[in-house]
Amino acid sequence: MLKAIQNLGSSTTTTTTTTTTKGFVASFYRLKPPHATTTSAFVSISSSLLSYYSPRTRPTKPLLFLTRKTRSLEPVRAHSTRSESKMDGTSSSSSAVAVQSSGSVRKINFCQWCGGQTKHDIPDGEEKMRAICTVCGKITYQNPKMVVGCLIEHDNKVLLCKRNIQPSFGLWTLPAGYLEIGESAAEGAIRETWEEAHAEVEVVSPFAHLDIPLIGQTYIIFLAKLRKPHFSPGPESLECQLFSLDDIPFDSLAFSSMAVTLKLYIEDVKAGSRKFHYGTINKRPGSSPSDTHAYTLDNHLQS
Amino acid sequence: MLKAIQNLGSSTTTTTTTTTTKGFVASFYRLKPPHATTTSAFVSISSSLLSYYSPRTRPTKPLLFLTRKTRSLEPVRAHSTRSESKMDGTSSSSSAVAVQSSGSVRKINFCQWCGGQTKHDIPDGEEKMRAICTVCGKITYQNPKMVVGCLIEHDNKVLLCKRNIQPSFGLWTLPAGYLEIGESAAEGAIRETWEEAHAEVEVVSPFAHLDIPLIGQTYIIFLAKLRKPHFSPGPESLECQLFSLDDIPFDSLAFSSMAVTLKLYIEDVKAGSRKFHYGTINKRPGSSPSDTHAYTLDNHLQS
Numbered sequence: 001m002l003k004a005i006q007n008l009g010s011s012t013t014t015t016t017t018t019t020t021t022k023g024f025v026a027s028f029y030r031l032k033p034p035h036a037t038t039t040s041a042f043v044s045i046s047s048s049l050l051s052y053y054s055p056r057t058r059p060t061k062p063l064l065f066l067t068r069k070t071r072s073l074e075p076v077r078a079h080s081t082r083s084e085s086k087m088d089g090t091s092s093s094s095s096a097v098a099v100q101s102s103g104s105v106r107k108i109n110f111c112q113w114c115g116g117q118t119k120h121d122i123p124d125g126e127e128k129m130r131a132i133c134t135v136c137g138k139i140t141y142q143n144p145k146m147v148v149g150c151l152i153e154h155d156n157k158v159l160l161c162k163r164n165i166q167p168s169f170g171l172w173t174l175p176a177g178y179l180e181i182g183e184s185a186a187e188g189a190i191r192e193t194w195e196e197a198h199a200e201v202e203v204v205s206p207f208a209h210l211d212i213p214l215i216g217q218t219y220i221i222f223l224a225k226l227r228k229p230h231f232s233p234g235p236e237s238l239e240c241q242l243f244s245l246d247d248i249p250f251d252s253l254a255f256s257s258m259a260v261t262l263k264l265y266i267e268d269v270k271a272g273s274r275k276f277h278y279g280t281i282n283k284r285p286g287s288s289p290s291d292t293h294a295y296t297l298d299n300h301l302q303s
Numbered sequence: 304m305l306k307a308i309q310n311l312g313s314s315t316t317t318t319t320t321t322t323t324t325k326g327f328v329a330s331f332y333r334l335k336p337p338h339a340t341t342t343s344a345f346v347s348i349s350s351s352l353l354s355y356y357s358p359r360t361r362p363t364k365p366l367l368f369l370t371r372k373t374r375s376l377e378p379v380r381a382h383s384t385r386s387e388s389k390m391d392g393t394s395s396s397s398s399a400v401a402v403q404s405s406g407s408v409r410k411i412n413f414c415q416w417c418g419g420q421t422k423h424d425i426p427d428g429e430e431k432m433r434a435i436c437t438v439c440g441k442i443t444y445q446n447p448k449m450v451v452g453c454l455i456e457h458d459n460k461v462l463l464c465k466r467n468i469q470p471s472f473g474l475w476t477l478p479a480g481y482l483e484i485g486e487s488a489a490e491g492a493i494r495e496t497w498e499e500a501h502a503e504v505e506v507v508s509p510f511a512h513l514d515i516p517l518i519g520q521t522y523i524i525f526l527a528k529l530r531k532p533h534f535s536p537g538p539e540s541l542e543c544q545l546f547s548l549d550d551i552p553f554d555s556l557a558f559s560s561m562a563v564t565l566k567l568y569i570e571d572v573k574a575g576s577r578k579f580h581y582g583t584i585n586k587r588p589g590s591s592p593s594d595t596h597a598y599t600l601d602n603h604l605q606s
Contacts, residue, residue: 110413185512209488211489213487222604301506
């Protein structure tokens with residue numbers, strides 16, 4: 001039921017990571033973020049609804065985290081007639097299709113616990129801007145969200161679902177959605193597969209962990225197999241279909257994460273070696289948010 | 304800076320999972336949670352501060368998700384003189400050590416965006432209890448949080464940090480903490496390693512993904528190596544030390560997740576084969592929250 005909603009913004013920024021052929025190194029850790037710069041970035045983020053990026057001067061000290069923070073602007077997404085979880089952890093009760101900003105960068109105005117107004121400041125002993133309650137002092141932290149799903153193998157084919165909801169209505173995806181409190185990633189992936197494809201599956205092995213820092217999402221995909229050779233579209237799918245690897249509709253995929261997952265899977269199948277993949281999906285500078293081809297897979301590591 | 308805080312409650316409940324030798328199957332997906340039961344569990348969770356479990360009758364239809372939800376009660380944790388992120392996404396500005404309940408089950412009384420009071424109900428088209436704003440209609444979702452860390456290999460030893468903060472003050476852990484919005488898991492693990500051990504590391508490969516559904520945490524651990532043979536305790540560590548595998552202080556580890564990670568690592572080293580591990584950590588029924596030995600690793604899968 002919970003929808004994996006992935007919209008990536010175009011970017012004109014550059015990252016400051018240092019990548020090696022064997023591993024991955026971030027180069028920010030010796031540089032403490034200057035508070036003024038962080039503040040500036042935060043304010044910009046909060047006020048830039050529906051814009052993907054706030055073009056701004058790169059900090060003098062190129063901090064990976066700060067750069068990412070500045071880039072983490074307002075992926076938008078629509079929702080359907082169902083009240084659904086959003087990638088920002090919020091939703092609307094409206095039954096109309098609406099476009100909203102991402103809560104990951106939305107300004108938090110009130111304390112969830114006491115209702116007091118919040119201020120946005122860097123707490124003592126921290127380096128990052130937070131929403132702090134002016135009444136009870138509670139700090140609200142926002143963390144990345146996990147999307148869990150299954151890559152179902154059956155008769156040398158894989159199962160895809162055509163989305164019946166926004167965003168990416170009518171495009172194909174692996175069955176996946178937000179992990180809920182109280183379930184494991186595998187349980188969540190099995191649940192989402194049932195909800196979207198009415199398929200009973202057994203998770204066989206972990207396959208991929210793909211981060212999308214820009215929108216605060218992490219995709220965890222498992223290889224799975226059908227327990228019974230039956231499936232049918234759930235309410236969030238128009239249709240479900242098994243595709244041979246040569247027929248996967250890469251031009252009609254809903255999300256970059258699914259394109260990456262399927263490409264890695266095809267490479268593994270061709271190589272005759274199943275691996276576990278980790279990587280970061282970064283949108284290609286200047287590309288459209290809806291262009292699922294416009295990304296780079298960075299820091300790709302395997303086990 | 305962000306602390307991975309892991310306290311597991313004792314349990315008298317049973318799970319309804321069906322585990323096979325090859326894969327993992329959850330058996331809940333055909334059974335829609337009865338709303339009344341969900342409601343009851345939610346109310347109980349919200350009112351049971353500082354108690355780990357609310358003993359209750361197992362639902363007539365044993366739903367894995369519901370069972371987990373009922374069990375997801377109130378891990379407690381303390382915080383130090385620094386204002387830190389908590390596993391519930393909240394914190395206190397108090398400088399005193401305090402014990403608070405987990406926000407993952409804390410009642411959300413107010414809307415973060417408009418300040419309106421919330422009601423707790425099951426939204427149309429959903430199956431789970433949510434906090435819904437009575438003014439603007441926004442729904443607040445709570446999702447599991449990711450803890451990221453590094454298992455650093457150096458001269459056939461691994462680097463551990465002795466905690467200088469609560470919980471588990473004085474006990475040993477791998478450097479790890481909450482993933483932040485805007486960074487990848489690898490970047491977060493590198494950042495945490497710098498903050499806790501002042502060690503510059505390169506992430507070599509993903510090693511383990513361990514879910515702890517009870518407390519809404521997921522641990523992502525990377526194998527890493529020192530870029531320079533230097534490390535020293537950060538402010539949140541009393542000391543940092545390299546341990547040979549025979550000398551790892553399993554009786555003085557801070558968290559079950561670290562015990563599991565290190566045991567899997569030792570098994571891999573002895574087998575001469577590095578793998579990627581996925582699994583669910585479930586606390587052993589009747590055990591103490593502070594007993595890091597009292598767990599089972601369920602649904603262990605490898606890649």
